[in-house]
Amino acid sequence: MSQIPNPKVALIGNPNSGKSTLFNALTGLNQKTGNLPGVTVEQKTGFTKIPQDPSIEIQTQIIDLPGTYSLYPKSADEEIAFKVLCDPANPLHPDIVVIVVDAANLKRSLLLATQIIDLKIPALLALNMVDTLKAKGCIINIELLSQKIGIPVIPLNSRKKEGVEDLKKVIGDTIKNIELKNQASEAPAFRKEWGEATPLIKDIRSVVFTHSDYSAFQVACNVDKISFFDQHPEKKKAIKFVLQKHQPNIRDLQGKETIQRYQAITVLIKEVSTYNNKISVQLSQKLDAVFTHKFYGYLVFLAILFLIFQSVFSLAQYPMDFIEGVFAKLSSFTNTHMPTGMLNNLISQGIIPGISGIVVFVPQIALLFTFIAILEDTGYMARVSFIMDKPMRKFGLNGRSIIPIISSTACAVPSIMSTRTISNWKERMITIMVAPLMSCSARLPVYILLISLVIPSKMIFGILSLQGLVMMSLYLIGFIAAMGVAWIMKHLLKSKEQSFFVMEMPDYKLPDWKTIAITIFDKVKMFVLEAGKIILAISIILWVLSSFAPNNAFEKIDEKYKAAEYASTSPNELMAKIQSEKLENSYVGILGQKIEPVIAPLGFNWKVGIALITSFAAREVFVGTMSTIYSIGKSQDQLSLQEKMREDVNPQTGKTYYTLAVGVSLLLFYVFAMQCMSTLAIVFRETKHWKWPLIQFVYMTGLAYTISFIAFHFLK
Amino acid sequence: MTPQNLSQLPLGVSATIVSVDENFLSLKLMEMGCIPGEIVKISKVAPMGDPITISVANYSLSMRKKEAEGIVVMC
Numbered sequence: 001m002s003q004i005p006n007p008k009v010a011l012i013g014n015p016n017s018g019k020s021t022l023f024n025a026l027t028g029l030n031q032k033t034g035n036l037p038g039v040t041v042e043q044k045t046g047f048t049k050i051p052q053d054p055s056i057e058i059q060t061q062i063i064d065l066p067g068t069y070s071l072y073p074k075s076a077d078e079e080i081a082f083k084v085l086c087d088p089a090n091p092l093h094p095d096i097v098v099i100v101v102d103a104a105n106l107k108r109s110l111l112l113a114t115q116i117i118d119l120k121i122p123a124l125l126a127l128n129m130v131d132t133l134k135a136k137g138c139i140i141n142i143e144l145l146s147q148k149i150g151i152p153v154i155p156l157n158s159r160k161k162e163g164v165e166d167l168k169k170v171i172g173d174t175i176k177n178i179e180l181k182n183q184a185s186e187a188p189a190f191r192k193e194w195g196e197a198t199p200l201i202k203d204i205r206s207v208v209f210t211h212s213d214y215s216a217f218q219v220a221c222n223v224d225k226i227s228f229f230d231q232h233p234e235k236k237k238a239i240k241f242v243l244q245k246h247q248p249n250i251r252d253l254q255g256k257e258t259i260q261r262y263q264a265i266t267v268l269i270k271e272v273s274t275y276n277n278k279i280s281v282q283l284s285q286k287l288d289a290v291f292t293h294k295f296y297g298y299l300v301f302l303a304i305l306f307l308i309f310q311s312v313f314s315l316a317q318y319p320m321d322f323i324e325g326v327f328a329k330l331s332s333f334t335n336t337h338m339p340t341g342m343l344n345n346l347i348s349q350g351i352i353p354g355i356s357g358i359v360v361f362v363p364q365i366a367l368l369f370t371f372i373a374i375l376e377d378t379g380y381m382a383r384v385s386f387i388m389d390k391p392m393r394k395f396g397l398n399g400r401s402i403i404p405i406i407s408s409t410a411c412a413v414p415s416i417m418s419t420r421t422i423s424n425w426k427e428r429m430i431t432i433m434v435a436p437l438m439s440c441s442a443r444l445p446v447y448i449l450l451i452s453l454v455i456p457s458k459m460i461f462g463i464l465s466l467q468g469l470v471m472m473s474l475y476l477i478g479f480i481a482a483m484g485v486a487w488i489m490k491h492l493l494k495s496k497e498q499s500f501f502v503m504e505m506p507d508y509k510l511p512d513w514k515t516i517a518i519t520i521f522d523k524v525k526m527f528v529l530e531a532g533k534i535i536l537a538i539s540i541i542l543w544v545l546s547s548f549a550p551n552n553a554f555e556k557i558d559e560k561y562k563a564a565e566y567a568s569t570s571p572n573e574l575m576a577k578i579q580s581e582k583l584e585n586s587y588v589g590i591l592g593q594k595i596e597p598v599i600a601p602l603g604f605n606w607k608v609g610i611a612l613i614t615s616f617a618a619r620e621v622f623v624g625t626m627s628t629i630y631s632i633g634k635s636q637d638q639l640s641l642q643e644k645m646r647e648d649v650n651p652q653t654g655k656t657y658y659t660l661a662v663g664v665s666l667l668l669f670y671v672f673a674m675q676c677m678s679t680l681a682i683v684f685r686e687t688k689h690w691k692w693p694l695i696q697f698v699y700m701t702g703l704a705y706t707i708s709f710i711a712f713h714f715l716k
Numbered sequence: 717m718t719p720q721n722l723s724q725l726p727l728g729v730s731a732t733i734v735s736v737d738e739n740f741l742s743l744k745l746m747e748m749g750c751i752p753g754e755i756v757k758i759s760k761v762a763p764m765g766d767p768i769t770i771s772v773a774n775y776s777l778s779m780r781k782k783e784a785e786g787i788v789v790m791c
Contacts, residue, residue, distance in 0.1 A: 069748060501783070
């Protein structure tokens, strides 16, 4: 019987080895992603039931580690795998490791596999994508491979879920046997001869307990990165003493180790497999001829971006209209069917419009994330990095920066997390600092509302919609600003670290729809829950602040309009006057007027001011706030927010308040301003210093104020 | 038959890796399969002349020309 009550199984492998697909096949939707601000877990974890005895299944935690090529980390994402596997004090340190290997890339994948085998953590090898291997005309003798490397080998096609049950069964057997084997795997060590490092390893093993010579070598290489030794300072001291004595040239030793491992792997592969020399990678080559072509390469890239944004706007319109309709009905339903009073108002005027403002752009977010996931999953993003590396270098960036920059159009939070693949500190910092200038999906509803308000719906040359063009130029302005700021930062930031670009170009493949579906579900859920919480709280606070006023101001207003001079005014007009005066005198009105002097130079009134304050937590709150402000006391009428805003008259001009100048100024403000708590939180977490989010906030908001000011006075 | 660095190798010509210069990146390049004795060729050059994609260890790896200069090959 197993003695481990809650076993932990880690999945590790090269990038593109199909690890995530296997993770999804094992856990389904029973998983959680750590990429939320405030959550300290950086890796995905999930649960699955592993068969133990015919009648017993045990709940097992599966940990999906970021892809890596070796145990010597070169970038922040690769470091996670190392920390989990080599640090016994890590909360996710696994009982069993499943090494996921792309069968078509056996040689390179086995490097990491042999390193893990030498750590002597109980391990299994999941030989993934065996079907593509057959197509390539290659046969691997699974039993012989297993015998040679000393750990079970399970052939898999994780996309088709073939072999997943077998894998679970072998995991179950391994868990059962862990106690019997007393944690030491029977696998043969791949690195048997340590040559000049032998005395070092011997000394390390004499001062700390390690499972193998290789674990001892890992300790020698990375003692400062292993938190276990922070808890045991006396051991750390002893290790440092050993290192002091031997003065090992770690890089040289690691290089020799790598060469030796590859030599062993080359022999091994010859023994266990027959490769057909006519390996067909022609499809990838043909596609590359177009996608990385001197001229068409960039053209195709632009066309793909254009297509994505076009379809995001046009396709999302239908579900958005539908959602808006449902919420409008829901609001009027609660309004008429609930007993009138405070609670009714709070729900029908505060909460429902607030939630509606966020749910309505779920279709757009989902679509954007889908397209980006497809680009990544098919292998196209790697080509974009490849063709963009040289132009990006001029701006202090790296070819790898293009992925975070593009995915920032969906959301800056996951995109900033994905900068971990950029190993150069300066390039990574610049990418983090400029990525939020790309217009994210939270800005979309603001853009849509304001564009339809101030830009006439005209066609240019009969085919191009003016509103669509304005939308495109907002995205373009964000991109140009990002490049400009990057260029400036390139000259400001000092770093001696060398930049490099070494990246695998995976073969093109069809996207795995299940993985994409789970990714989208995950992101949308995170968005709705996280943003939803803030928006819900803000709409309640707003409603309270706008429904009450200091010094009985509301009663005084009611009194004032009862006077004889208003007797001739029509009831509707009177009602509107009362309500707008009440809003102005409410707590929220007072707050808005307090900040009006600051934003008046940009052309904004106090209502916009309130929306600006509330959307400093998250931009999308703008629309929710506007609909709350513009629906206080007005729930009877069926006007849309846009119509209500258009009816808002500027008392000085007698015309609509939302002129072209105000609209453009507000649009530009939202392009540049840093109005996202989640982004600031993630920047803090990734840079580990408050300085960076602060600089980001100041420069972006300063840029927003300046540019809005110029635009407003130019157009006025 | 003289040794040259990988970045000078003509497009599509196969060569054998002789050595990898020791620098901050040598371990990374070796881990990615650029090991002495391996056969490599440049399979693609990016539109602006840099980076390049090489075929090594049965897969495609891209790197900048500067990085390829550290890999010594022989035709």
